[in-house]
Amino acid sequence: MHIIGRRADGYHLLQSVFQLVDLNDTIELRVRTDQDVVHHNPLPGVDPQDDLTVRAARLLQQHANISAGVDIRVEKRIPMGGGMGGGSSDAATVLLALNQLWGVKLSRQALMTLGLKLGADVPFFIFGRNAFVEGVGEIMSAYDTPDAWFAVLHPQVHVSTPAIFKDERLTRNTPSITMRGLNVAATRNDLQAVAMSQQPRIAECLKWLSQFGPARMTGSGSCVFTICASQSDADNVISSTPEEMTGFAIRSIAQHKLREFASE
Incomplete structure (x- = not known):
């Protein structure tokens, strides 16, 4: 994780290798007939509206003008605040899964662009391969x-x-x-x-x-x-x-x- 500079807007420029591992949270999604996005087991002390899974669902819903909603449950295994990308991974998973469940069918690049609005690490998990990452985290090249x-x-x-x-x-x-x-x-x-x-x-x-x-x-x-x-x-x-x-x-x-x- 090298920090090679800082942009005028305050964001830092980095270079890093991002490695996928087999530790994961489990996310359960159930499509609703209304437009509500409901998190059924929010994290203690976290407003459900601020949860990245809820924000990801609402972002895709608004972007694609989707009339359906979704029920969300998350079983956490990735340590919070551990630097292992748990929240970003969960947000990316919601975008990828609802892209199918809601029939949106956005391309990977379109989902990555959307995911960047949620956080710099979200596009990596949508990219879905180990990568050499640059920029603020949005520029990536597949890296074996x-x-x-x-x-x-x-x-x-x-x-x-x-x-x-x-x-x-x-x-x-x-x-x-x-x-x-x-x-x-x-x-x-x-x-x-x-x-x-x-x-x-x-x-x-x-x-x-x-x-x-x-x-x-x-x-x-x-x-x-x-x-x-x-x-x-x-x-x-x-x-x-x-x-x-x-x-x-x-x-x-x-x-x-x-x-x-x-x-x-």
């Missing part, structure tokens, strides 16, 4: 990554992405690289140092995890990970975590499960 297992620790703290990007200590001038010249071992996460200073618990988890290999924060945090050679290696890391730490083993995947719900 090796199969891998990851041991992930969740520090149980919430990192505010806006607060990190506003922090004056954030590096904003990392030299630009090309996808062809990408050497993952020589990269870093520019957001990591700021996140650690704001949430020391992240630094503690990184220090513990680094005994098993190079460890890094994912996205804007707070989750941290290391790459493992196999599922058993990842499981062994997680099984040895101290009682005060929470973690899980996940594997890489090459394609979003709903990628075929949008045409090229």
